[in-house]
Amino acid sequence: MASRAEEAMKCGFDMPLVTYEERITTTLSLPHLLTMKTRRLREDDIFITSYPKTGTHWVWEIVNMIVAGNAEYAKHWQNHAFLEYRSEAQLDEIPSPRVFFTHLLPRQMPEEVWERKCHVIHIDRNPKDAIVSFYVQQTNQNWINKSKPAAFTGTWDQYVNANILGTVTFDSILGHVLAWSRIPELHPAVPYCQVQFEDLKKDDVAEVRKLSQFLGRPLADKVYVEIAEACRFDKLKHASENLKDQTFHNRWNKGSTGYFRKGETGDWKNWFTVAQSESFDKAYEETFKQTFPY
Template sequence: MSTPAKIAMAGGFTFDMTDVDGVPEMTLIADTVRTLKSRRLRNDDILLCTYPKSGTHWTWEILNMIVAGKAEYTKHWQNSAWLEYRTEEELEELASPRIFHTHLLPRQLPESVWRLGCKIVYVWRNPKDCAVSSFCQESSQMWKDGSQDKYNFTGSWDDFLSLYQDGYIVFGSIFDYTHDWNKTAEKLTICQVQYEDMKKNCANEIRRMAEYLNRPLPEKTYVEIAEACSFSNLKHANENIKDQTYHFKWQQGSSGYFRKGKSGDWKNWFTVAQNEKFDKIYEAKLKKPFPY
């Protein structure tokens, strides 16, 4: 019987995938995800929760600047604080307050997150833009140290979208992810941020996050952080200023994390039929019309 991970690999993904509690994960981190529930956190830990390609690098850098109280880039890439990728020993070395990022569902997170009442910032983005951005990254990346000289995904855009909207992709369905985090937000006080709102008025969203974290800053600092974390400035910093220790290495010519950083590019990719089908799935899964 085919599992979600097997369907994903048969559909064009070239890296090993394993199902963990019904969700396809990279085999590389499967054991960590399985044992994550028992991981010990600190009560001042901050979690940035996003589905892939929803502005993770952007928001993680902003949160670090809020905690630092100034528009100064972190030394390392965000992968240094990836909850499900780094070992517990590696994360223990980080100074408090630690700012983790994760793509996991609420039920996959450490139980101590809820027991300690850790601060949570949840960012979501138009799922059609997420799909396009994911396809462009996965179909343009080759691991530098990989054993296969293949891109992460070798199928067509149509192949990818079919897998994506059915949840046969790393970290599972974006619809399930959105549904579960929306339900969590109804029960707990978390900071919900929309990617498109950050594009319209980043300083305002930075202020909201700072107030949620009980770390209000001068108005000029919000503006300075927004400018430092603009797409072009943050891309330059990540590629040219930051320590590259935790930067995943790809073969020359492969795509990196930063592509366009814009909203609405999905209109250049989705056919009318694809758009209509996606909207129907969204409405069926989330019980409301597609909002974008």
């Protein structure tokens, strides 16, 4: 019987994948996952948790600016703080307070996150929009084997179905969201903040203020506005591709928009067929015991 990772590769994921702790991951991250739970942390570490393509770059940059107290961009690409793709020694070089981001599930996180009561910020987004964005990324990027055409070479229908089944890299977005939604109940003493992509789109200044207050780092009202403006799509895209140290910037196929595609809401309607949307809605309802809210 094929493993879930093997099933993922059969449906079009053209990269080395393994099943570790019942979750599909890349072989590249496996060495770091083996030591993840016992990693040593600092009490002022900040964790941004998300499923890919839900606004991770956006929130990571905002939080770094809040920590710095101004609207200056962080020097490096956020990938230098990618928890499951960096060794403990590499991450130890980052000065405090460290702002990590991760796509791991709660049960895969370092135990000291909960013991030290580190601040955790989780990002959610309409999962259909996230799936579309991740599909575009994975059909235009291959950062593991440059000789391959792309990380995913299957069809859009295969990709949607794989997300429903959970046979995708990082597993299904539904299981990811469900697991993180339970943190306030499982770890009530851990400072936990929920950020919604769609709320950031509606009022980014208010969301910057909320994050600042959550982190216990209040700033002047004008700084909230400056941070929000600096982190809007076009400006952050320009800064990330032209101003930042490019050491941790992955390469893309010619013509790709890279990490920054559209940054909009509702694009899923241009991709999902009626049948695909209904299938996903059913899977959502089975997972969360409620109707699809978007």
